[in-house]
Amino acid sequence: xxxxxLSRMQFAANISFHILFPAINIALCWFLVYFRLRxxxxxxxxxxxAWEEAYYLWTKVFALSFALGVVSGVVMSFQFGTNWPGYMxxxxxxxxxxxxxxxxxxxxxxxxxxxxxxxxRGRVSDRVHMVxxxxxxxxxxxxxxxxxxxxxxxxxxAGFRIEDGVAHAESWFQIxxxxxxxxxxVHMLLASTLTASFLIAGLSAYQILRRTTNxxxxxxxxxxxxxxAIAIPxxxxxxxxxxxNTLEHQPAKIAAIEGIWHTERRxxxxxxxxxxxxxxxxxxxxxxPGLASLILAHDIDAELKGLSEFKGEHPPVAPVxxxxxxxxxxxxxxLAVSWWMAWTLWRYGRKMRRVQPASEGRPSPHxxxxxxxxxxxxxxxxxxxxxWVATLAGWYVTExxxxxxxxxxxxxxxDMVAPHAPGMVLSTFVAYLALYLFLLVAYVxxxxxxxxxPAMPVPAxxxxxxxxxxxxxxx
Amino acid sequence: MDITWPELLPLIFxxxxxxxxxxxxxxxxxxxxxxxLLPLATDAEKDIMVSSIGPFxxxxxxxxxxxxxxxxIAFPRAHGLVLSTLYLPVAVMLVALILRGVSFDFRIxxxxxxxxMWNALFAAGSLLAAMAQGWMLGSYLTGFDTSGWSLAxxxxxxxxxxxxxxxxxxxxxxxxTWDELQHKAMAWGRRALWPMALALLAISAATPxxxxxxxxxxxxxxxxxxxxxxxxxxxxxxxxxxxxxxRPAVVAAGYGWVVFASTVLIFVLAFLGLAYSIYPYIVLDRxxxxxxxxxxxxxxxxxxxxxxxxxxIIVYSVFLYRVFWGRATELSYLAPPPGEPPQSxxxxx
Ligand code: HDD
Ligand code: HEM
Ligand code: HEM
Numbered sequence: 047x048x049x050x051x052l053s054r055m056q057f058a059a060n061i062s063f064h065i066l067f068p069a070i071n072i073a074l075c076w077f078l079v080y081f082r083l084r085x086x087x088x089x090x091x092x093x094x095x096a097w098e099e100a101y102y103l104w105t106k107v108f109a110l111s112f113a114l115g116v117v118s119g120v121v122m123s124f125q126f127g128t129n130w131p132g133y134m135x136x137x138x139x140x141x142x143x144x145x146x147x148x149x150x151x152x153x154x155x156x157x158x159x160x161x162x163x164x165x166x167r168g169r170v171s172d173r174v175h176m177v178x179x180x181x182x183x184x185x186x187x188x189x190x191x192x193x194x195x196x197x198x199x200x201x202x203x204a205g206f207r208i209e210d211g212v213a214h215a216e217s218w219f220q221i222x223x224x225x226x227x228x229x230x231x232v233h234m235l236l237a238s239t240l241t242a243s244f245l246i247a248g249l250s251a252y253q254i255l256r257r258t259t260n261x262x263x264x265x266x267x268x269x270x271x272x273x274x275a276i277a278i279p280x281x282x283x284x285x286x287x288x289x290x291n292t293l294e295h296q297p298a299k300i301a302a303i304e305g306i307w308h309t310e311r312r313x314x315x316x317x318x319x320x321x322x323x324x325x326x327x328x329x330x331x332x333x334x335p336g337l338a339s340l341i342l343a344h345d346i347d348a349e350l351k352g353l354s355e356f357k358g359e360h361p362p363v364a365p366v367x368x369x370x371x372x373x374x375x376x377x378x379x380x381l382a383v384s385w386w387m388a389w390t391l392w393r394y395g396r397k398m399r400r401v402q403p404a405s406e407g408r409p410s411p412h413x414x415x416x417x418x419x420x421x422x423x424x425x426x427x428x429x430x431x432x433x434w435v436a437t438l439a440g441w442y443v444t445e446x447x448x449x450x451x452x453x454x455x456x457x458x459x460x461d462m463v464a465p466h467a468p469g470m471v472l473s474t475f476v477a478y479l480a481l482y483l484f485l486l487v488a489y490v491x492x493x494x495x496x497x498x499x500p501a502m503p504v505p506a507x508x509x510x511x512x513x514x515x516x517x518x519x520x521x
Numbered sequence: 522m523d524i525t526w527p528e529l530l531p532l533i534f535x536x537x538x539x540x541x542x543x544x545x546x547x548x549x550x551x552x553x554x555x556x557x558l559l560p561l562a563t564d565a566e567k568d569i570m571v572s573s574i575g576p577f578x579x580x581x582x583x584x585x586x587x588x589x590x591x592x593x594i595a596f597p598r599a600h601g602l603v604l605s606t607l608y609l610p611v612a613v614m615l616v617a618l619i620l621r622g623v624s625f626d627f628r629i630x631x632x633x634x635x636x637x638m639w640n641a642l643f644a645a646g647s648l649l650a651a652m653a654q655g656w657m658l659g660s661y662l663t664g665f666d667t668s669g670w671s672l673a674x675x676x677x678x679x680x681x682x683x684x685x686x687x688x689x690x691x692x693x694x695x696x697x698t699w700d701e702l703q704h705k706a707m708a709w710g711r712r713a714l715w716p717m718a719l720a721l722l723a724i725s726a727a728t729p730x731x732x733x734x735x736x737x738x739x740x741x742x743x744x745x746x747x748x749x750x751x752x753x754x755x756x757x758x759x760x761x762x763x764x765x766x767x768r769p770a771v772v773a774a775g776y777g778w779v780v781f782a783s784t785v786l787i788f789v790l791a792f793l794g795l796a797y798s799i800y801p802y803i804v805l806d807r808x809x810x811x812x813x814x815x816x817x818x819x820x821x822x823x824x825x826x827x828x829x830x831x832x833x834i835i836v837y838s839v840f841l842y843r844v845f846w847g848r849a850t851e852l853s854y855l856a857p858p859p860g861e862p863p864q865s866x867x868x869x870x
Contacts, residue, residue, distance in 0.1 A: 110626045116579055117622035121615045123586050127593060128608050131601025138597030139819040146594040146823045149587050150830040157583040158834070158841050161576030169844050214816050464605040474612040481616055485623060492631045 241433025554690020
């Protein structure tokens with residue numbers, strides 16, 4: 047294997063591992079803000095305990111995921127220099143400031159307020175603690191903003207000029223808000239919402255199945271299902287608009303996504319099939335006539351460009367084609383599951399309200415009374431990590447679809463790579479891969495372990511009781 | 522001598538990068554040091570040690586991201602050269618930092634039976650990261666020379682930088698702990714202080730020998746006198762640390778912070794000396810600050826960001842340390858029960 051291929055594989059492994067955790071954290075932090083607000087609002091009522099316990103368990107998950115996100119992110123920031131020095135030499139004038147603003151505005155915000163958010167209760171006032179939690183949420187979202195701005199600029203570069211082969215900034219506004227950025231940002235924030243929602247709903251369902259609930263399990267499950275049910279239709283609309291935008295700026299990517307080999311009018315939508323790049327056709331294709339033109343151009347007779355128009359400058363077809371179908375497939379599954387669960391919950395809630403008049407207050411069903419059937423819970427538990435699958439698949443569409451370019455239409459990946467000996471890159475690649483597999487297994491096992499032991503340590507008496515809890519980091 | 526704005530900006534960024542890396546070395550230095558010391562403590566003490574760095578380590582590590590970030594933002598050419606030359610030690614450091622950062626959380630959240638494994642990984646990651654950083658520093662100081670002497674020099678720093686971190690970590694623990702563990706920390710500090718002092722001496726002697734550029738800067742006539750305060754202050758710092766480390770009574774009287782403070786002083790002075798040696802190069806003898814710098818308009822846009830945000834970051838970092846001031850306490854995600862002020866928990870044991 048050559049250095050280029052190994053460097054690409056290593057980069058892909060690193061970023062794929064990294065994105066798993068931001069995908070959870072960006073939205074999970076807003077869930078924590080929500081739990082925290084509900085807790086404050088419910089203070090003095092029995093519901094407060096439930097919100098507190100939900101907050102407690104999911105803070106533990108957040109802290110763990112955040113640690114993984116930070117350390118894998120540090121790897122990312124070194125990657126450009128160690129493996130892609132050409133990248134910074136050519137587009138450093140643009141990538142540099144964007145990455146710089148991410149560090150300055152987002153990372154320090156997250157990292158500094160994280161300590162207070164996690165361990166500061168009782169040391170700072172409730173208000174300050176709430177502000178710290180908000181700052182962390184803001185920080186993660188802001189960092190998504192900057193990094194996606196850079197990534198989008200690499201997909202649809204704008205606002206620059208080239209001097210001696212090096213990109214120079216002309217308009218920072220056009221650079222930051224480049225043509226694909228709004229779509230990508232919205233699509234990614236929704237992807238994170240879905241990832242966190244299904245994680246919360248799925249793990250809560252798992253707790254109920256295992257009978258290891260705490261008082262907050264029910265509330266967390268409902269919050270997850272409702273958030274997912276709201277986010278998924280938005281995501282599908284956003285994805286569709288994103289596709290239209292891509293058609294305008296990266297037609298070769300769309301041709302690969304849809305498996306359109308030759309330019310044609312009334313292009314059919316290929317549901318499934320085996321892309322055959324050697325022959326330039328899709329084998330065993332199941333198609334719907336005219337639908338691709340309809341979806342992509344909103345006109346059944348529209349002409350779509352085929353791959354043959356981009357000889358040597360289009361991405362490998364099969365990975366893009368398949369990743370796209372995985373993402374959309376998971377998205378449709380999410381739609382079905384979340385709406386169905388939300389429907390069941392809603393009907394149950396209506397029935398309860400009819401049985402118990404409003405004067406007696408809202409029903410506070412005991413945790414065992416979750417209105418979902420066991421097999422519904424099993425479906426939810428099975429979807430726990432579905433957000434990861436769709437998010438990774440989506441990124442593969444985007445990133446592999448940009449090949450062979452590093453910055454679309456301007457610089458090729460092959461010109462940016464550091465000329466290391468393949469053996470050296472191979473050795474680090476294997477080391478990273480082994481480490482990531484180990485950590486991924488540990489992470490999932492520990493999540494399940496936490497789900498099975500969700501109890502909050504009980505602070506018995508005001509004096510001395512807490513000293514009995516063993517010292518030692520987060521309990 | 523008048524300097525134009527386009528000439529000045531790269532220098533300012535060199536300063537920002539240097540200060541970030543200094544902040545990193547001092548801040549992550551103490552938590553790496555605490556990690557290296559972990560195997561020497563009992564299980565209960567391990568928990569206290571980890572608690573003492575719990576709220577800080579993430580923010581500490583972010584200074585590394587900023588330092589590397591500025592290298593990348595302001596000096597893209599040097600960034601590629603430095604990091605691709607240091608490919609292997611960087612990879613080792615990253616793997617070590619990953620292990621360390623995650624063990625911190627896993628050790629307490631996972632099954633109790635695995636706590637020992639995560640503790641071991643935490644310590645091993647801390648040591649390995651410190652050694653890799655030492656190697657990189659050595660390699661950088663020799664201008665990435667790969668002759669036998671230069672490699673030996675890098676190896677020397679790889680072996681001794683951890684001792685410096687251990688002294689910092691011990692100094693931190695002296696401030697943050699009490700009784701038995703505090704006494705242990707003093708003993709650890711005493712044992713690590715000598716290797717650190719020797720290393721400092723060896724590096725100061727070897728750097729000019731390895732690099733003629735550095736030799737000329739330090740050993741020409743008026744300069745040598747002007748520079749004298751640096752080694753003298755270093756020696757005084759070492760003496761102060763040694764003095765306090767040997768006297769439990771002084772620590773009990775509330776002067777435990779002197780160990781940490783004088784170690785930080787030594788780090789700062791070593792850094793100033795280094796900065797003086799290297800200026801105006803960014804890669805010794807190969808690339809000056811100006812040759813490596815980004816386009817002016819890109820530096821300006823990021824300068825605005827730095828000028829506004831860096832002071833704010835410093836203010837809220839100070840706030841963070843204020844909030845967790847005092848002895849290390851049990852860390853919890855929960856609010857303490859009413860009626861119990863957090864400070865009183867300090868010596869709860
Ligand atoms: C859409 C979101 C997203 C994407 C595409 C990336 N990241 Fe990231 N990153 C985050 C979202 C994020 C985050 C949400 O802000 C993190 C994850 C851990 C955490 O929860 O914060 C984070 C942490 C994080 C850190 C640690 C910051 C700290 O010390 O606190 C670094 C250095 C990076 N990232 C760097 C990168 C680089 C160089 C990327 C691209 C090549 C990248 N990230 C892709
Ligand atoms: C976070 C989600 C992301 C994922 C899952 C992802 C995934 C990938 C994958 C799979 C590749 C390899 C493509 C190939 O070689 O066939 C790649 C390449 C690359 N990506 Fe991303 N990427 C993500 C975000 C980003 C961001 C935010 C940036 C930059 C700011 C970026 C910059 C690059 C670069 C420089 C390469 C290497 C060169 C190349 O192969 O194009 N990626 N990424
Ligand atoms: C079901 C309808 C969906 C459609 C039509 C759709 C459409 C798209 C398209 C066209 C792209 C490629 C953008 C490009 O040109 O680079 C994309 C990327 C992506 N998708 Fe989807 N998507 C859908 C569902 C989902 C779901 C459910 C998730 C995750 C939970 C998801 C996550 C992503 C991510 C993370 C990316 C890469 C980042 C980006 O470019 O925005 N998508 N999607």
